[in-house]
Amino acid sequence: MKFDLxxxxxxLERTPAVLKMLLLNLSEDWVLQNxxxxxxxxxxxxxxxxxxxxxxxxxxAIMILQHGLTKSFIPFDRFAQFEASRGKSIExxxxxxxxxxxxxxxxxxxxxxxxxxxxxxxxxxxxxxxTLQQLLTTWVVHDLTHIAQVTRVMAKxxxxxxxxxxxxxxxxxx
Amino acid sequence: MKFDLxxxxxxLERTPAVLKMLLLNLSEDWVLQNxxxxxxxxxxxxxxxxxxxxxxxxxxAIMILQHGLTKSFIPFDRFAQFEASRGKSIExxxxxxxxxxxxxxxxxxxxxxxxxxxxxxxxxxxxxxxTLQQLLTTWVVHDLTHIAQVTRVMAKxxxxxxxxxxxxxxxxxx
Numbered sequence: 001m002k003f004d005l006x007x008x009x010x011x012l013e014r015t016p017a018v019l020k021m022l023l024l025n026l027s028e029d030w031v032l033q034n035x036x037x038x039x040x041x042x043x044x045x046x047x048x049x050x051x052x053x054x055x056x057x058x059x060x061a062i063m064i065l066q067h068g069l070t071k072s073f074i075p076f077d078r079f080a081q082f083e084a085s086r087g088k089s090i091e092x093x094x095x096x097x098x099x100x101x102x103x104x105x106x107x108x109x110x111x112x113x114x115x116x117x118x119x120x121x122x123x124x125x126x127x128x129x130x131t132l133q134q135l136l137t138t139w140v141v142h143d144l145t146h147i148a149q150v151t152r153v154m155a156k157x158x159x160x161x162x163x164x165x166x167x168x169x170x171x172x173x174x
Numbered sequence: 175m176k177f178d179l180x181x182x183x184x185x186l187e188r189t190p191a192v193l194k195m196l197l198l199n200l201s202e203d204w205v206l207q208n209x210x211x212x213x214x215x216x217x218x219x220x221x222x223x224x225x226x227x228x229x230x231x232x233x234x235a236i237m238i239l240q241h242g243l244t245k246s247f248i249p250f251d252r253f254a255q256f257e258a259s260r261g262k263s264i265e266x267x268x269x270x271x272x273x274x275x276x277x278x279x280x281x282x283x284x285x286x287x288x289x290x291x292x293x294x295x296x297x298x299x300x301x302x303x304x305t306l307q308q309l310l311t312t313w314v315v316h317d318l319t320h321i322a323q324v325t326r327v328m329a330k331x332x333x334x335x336x337x338x339x340x341x342x343x344x345x346x347x348x
Binding site for chain 2: 001002003004006007010011014017018021022025026027029030033124127128129130131133134137138140141144145147148149151152154155157158159161162163164165167169171172174
């Protein structure tokens with residue numbers, strides 16, 4: 001599938017609602033458990049997505065449009081949410097994410113990006129040259145893979161309880 | 175996490191709404207593409223979930239409660255949806271799944287299962303002895319892993335478009 005701005009919006013604008021539907025009013029066991037040391041719980045993932053809205057996608061798009069290859073992106077802190085989410089409920093985090101995403105998409109649409117804009121390049125600190133189009137595509141993929149992660153993490157909480165069926169669920173070993 | 179009937183309901187009752195939020199009003203490219211030969215698209219997954227509501231979970235629970243180990247479950251057809259979904263829109267499938275799930279959960283609650291019931295055993299054609307509790311737990315895990323699958327399949331459609339970022343997404347190689 002080729003990049004398409006409208007098809008990308010379709011995903012970006014629904015992710016907060018999907019995660020709300022998935023995670024609101026759940027028992028804490030579903031929301032706070034992770035996959036082991038140095039892994040994210042669903043709660044951690046929402047904090048991570050919030051940090052992305054605040055420091056990653058929009059800021060890097062601006063860097064590309066304003067500075068091109070002359071200035072490298074600021075490295076993203078993958079663990080910032082452990083501090084930033086402290087004391088907040090999952091409801092608060094889901095609403096914060098929803099609001100930030102809404103603002104960022106309104107901003108993105110206001111840019112009225114052209115194909116020429118989408119081809120503009122920036123410098124990623126670890127990956128080198130990337131285009132604005134690749135950044136926006138990655139934003140979409142990042143949403144989808146984190147929903148996949150959240151549901152996998154939740155499924156794993158029951159891994160010990162499904163008995164012999166475990167052999168049919170290759171995904172629980174990921 | 176130990177099996178808990180209420181925590182299991184929490185997932186089973188929200189799955190249809192999560193999938194609706196994720197898949198309604200999307201471009202066909204997101205819904206109809208799969209991961210390659212002999213894999214499921216999101217559209218196929220909804221058909222597969224419908225077939226499970228019709229022939230698997232409830233029927234097998236009844237088999238356990240009525241026949242115990244004396245009668246083996248009917249093998250599940252993992253490919254029935256390719257025929258059964260033909261001509262139906264994704265909206266129709268999502269609504270069909272929602273209605274079947276609602277009925278099956280109302281039925282399940284009407285059983286007022288005891289711990290003694292949950293420990294009752296049945297005979298799986300491929301796995302041997304399983305308990306009713308393991309069957310119900312697997313129903314939950316099956317929901318969650320199929321949401322994970324659907325979002326992974328969607329993310330993969332953009333795999334070629336994210337450029338160098340692909341190395342950060344191990345999940346796209348699953």
